Amino acid sequence: MPQATFRIWTGAGDDAVFKDFATDVSEGMVVLDAIHQIQAESAPTLACRWNCKAGKCGSCSAEVNGKPRLMCMTRLDTLDLSVPVTVEPMKSFPHVRDLVTDVSWNFRVKKSIKPFKPRKPDAPDGTWRMQQADVDRVQEFRKCIECFLCQDVCHVLRDHHKHPEFAGPRHFVYTAALEMHPLDTEDRLSHMKNEGGIGYCNITKCCTKVCPEHITITDNAIIPLKERVVDEYYDPLTRLFKVFTGK
Amino acid sequence: MSRVELKLPQLRPLGATQRTDAWWIQPVLTLLGLGAFIVYSTWAALQGTHYWVPGTNYLSPMYSPVLFDSWQIAPASSGHAWFGAWPDWIPKNLWVLSMTPAFLILWAPGGFRFTCYYYRGAYYKAFWADPVSCAVGEPKFRGTHYRGEHKFPLLLQNIHRYFLYLALVFLVFLTYDAIISYRFLGDDGQKHFGVGIGSLVLTINPILLGGYTLGCHSLRHLIGGKKDCITDCSGARQGAYRGVSCLNRRHMLFAWLSLFWVGFTDVYVRLVSMGTWTDIRIL
Numbered sequence: 220m221p222q223a224t225f226r227i228w229t230g231a232g233d234d235a236v237f238k239d240f241a242t243d244v245s246e247g248m249v250v251l252d253a254i255h256q257i258q259a260e261s262a263p264t265l266a267c268r269w270n271c272k273a274g275k276c277g278s279c280s281a282e283v284n285g286k287p288r289l290m291c292m293t294r295l296d297t298l299d300l301s302v303p304v305t306v307e308p309m310k311s312f313p314h315v316r317d318l319v320t321d322v323s324w325n326f327r328v329k330k331s332i333k334p335f336k337p338r339k340p341d342a343p344d345g346t347w348r349m350q351q352a353d354v355d356r357v358q359e360f361r362k363c364i365e366c367f368l369c370q371d372v373c374h375v376l377r378d379h380h381k382h383p384e385f386a387g388p389r390h391f392v393y394t395a396a397l398e399m400h401p402l403d404t405e406d407r408l409s410h411m412k413n414e415g416g417i418g419y420c421n422i423t424k425c426c427t428k429v430c431p432e433h434i435t436i437t438d439n440a441i442i443p444l445k446e447r448v449v450d451e452y453y454d455p456l457t458r459l460f461k462v463f464t465g466k
Numbered sequence: 467m468s469r470v471e472l473k474l475p476q477l478r479p480l481g482a483t484q485r486t487d488a489w490w491i492q493p494v495l496t497l498l499g500l501g502a503f504i505v506y507s508t509w510a511a512l513q514g515t516h517y518w519v520p521g522t523n524y525l526s527p528m529y530s531p532v533l534f535d536s537w538q539i540a541p542a543s544s545g546h547a548w549f550g551a552w553p554d555w556i557p558k559n560l561w562v563l564s565m566t567p568a569f570l571i572l573w574a575p576g577g578f579r580f581t582c583y584y585y586r587g588a589y590y591k592a593f594w595a596d597p598v599s600c601a602v603g604e605p606k607f608r609g610t611h612y613r614g615e616h617k618f619p620l621l622l623q624n625i626h627r628y629f630l631y632l633a634l635v636f637l638v639f640l641t642y643d644a645i646i647s648y649r650f651l652g653d654d655g656q657k658h659f660g661v662g663i664g665s666l667v668l669t670i671n672p673i674l675l676g677g678y679t680l681g682c683h684s685l686r687h688l689i690g691g692k693k694d695c696i697t698d699c700s701g702a703r704q705g706a707y708r709g710v711s712c713l714n715r716r717h718m719l720f721a722w723l724s725l726f727w728v729g730f731t732d733v734y735v736r737l738v739s740m741g742t743w744t745d746i747r748i749l
Binding site for chain 1: 486600610617620692
């Protein structure tokens with residue numbers, strides 16, 4: 220059985236370093252399988268977060284050969300195994316140890332976004348009526364598995380550490396899903412512009428490229444939100460139009 | 467956002483990454499492609515000559531619409547100028563640069579491209595290394611001082627939709643230029659229908675520009691994206707939204723194709739006008 224070397228970020232704090240581990244690989248294996256095998260064979264204390272092994276829980280996010288990926292969805296036959304495969308924790312969050320980072324900041328940010336607030340029910344039985352075409356647009360955003368790979372690759376968080384002022388692509392997708400919902404009545408644009416710092420996004424589309432659910436984050440969520448912010452705060456003609464039409 | 471102190475990994479220097487693929491190719495190609503177009507279009511705009519082909523209606527898109535004929539060609543006339551010869555109240559030179567009809571108009575399509583969402587992402591990477599590529603370290607001096615489009619001056623990128631309005635008007639002008647390029651001056655001194663290679667070149671130009679302009683993110687928003695219930699709009703508007711969304715998915719492709727074709731159309735008109743190339747008449 221062929222062997223491959225995995226260069227894994229191990230340890231915690233300033234003592235963390237890359238360590239090489241060799242293990243057997245076979246057809247159909249993914250990076251997470253290799254990590255589990257290494258845990259079983261030679262590194263029983265190696266910490267990594269995982270759960271479903273099916274690309275749906277978003278737990279095993281890491282950086283494989285420098286690219287933010289889900290370890291359970293990264294097949295070894297897509298990697299060059301003649302050289303060591305590097306596996307690192309995400310870079311935009313506090314490191315705990317080995318491959319584990321503390322992503323709890325994301326949940327605190329999510330709580331700060333106003334929740335769904337539907338209009339009054341359309342029917343006496345307390346139900347609503349919506350057109351499928353109107354729901355289709357936000358359906359894409361519901362695919363998010365909160366793996367936070369988009370947050371990891373976003374340079375505003377990763378390279379500029381704007382966590383206190385910037386919500387990040389995951390929360391723009393979440394906000395877009397609420398803002399564009401045909402039943403929602405809440406206004407989150409002020410929050411997006413100020414606390415969410417959507418203006419920090421400079422549209423590099425890295426978030427879209429790494430999304431394992433293939434959500435078109437930049438084109439369908441972030442830019443439409445930016446345009447809504449322009450409507451509300453930067454476009455004098457739109458504001459004038461609103462004054463005259465009341466819309 | 468959450469104000470809790472986060473102990474984050476140290477910022478990495480420019481180019482630092484574990485990526486093993488050729489991540490630098492895309493920014494380098496963007497740098498070369500956009501850089502070449504900027505250099506060529508600046509050179510072409512400075513010329514003030516050979517922007518139309520006598521005996522035909524061929525007109526370079528970099529000079530269209532011609533508000534005033536260039537002072538360099540006086541007393542000749544291109545036949546395309548809206549307001550005649552170069553007026554005395556516009557200086558002929560600005561410092562060491564020659565003023566030409568292109569300078570009076572190029573700021574509009576240039577501004578449209580400069581503020582375009584696609585190009586912004588592309589040139590932030592290629593020209594400013596912000597970031598140079600996904601998951602690759604940035605210049606350290608920017609660090610936590612990063613302002614993005616949140617503050618001045620890049621806050622001004624929000625003007626994009628106004629450049630869109632101008633770009634739509636220019637699209638009409640360039641479509642008109644394409645239509646009249648099928649009329650040629652005959653031996654009898656009258657204009658007759660004909661088809662030259664130049665006519666085809668000038669026709670492809672607004673088609674590609676249309677693909678780019680009509681796929682604009684701002685247009686997508688204005689035409690229907692701003693509505694939570696798109697089905698509240700008229701059928702025509704819903705159709706337009708779907709059409710713009712379709713083009714929007716190919717925005718990068720049309721951005722590059724149209725950029726290249728604008729440059730090529732100017733080259734074609736210029737070289738035919740100079741007599742270097744012969745325009746072959748198909749009909």
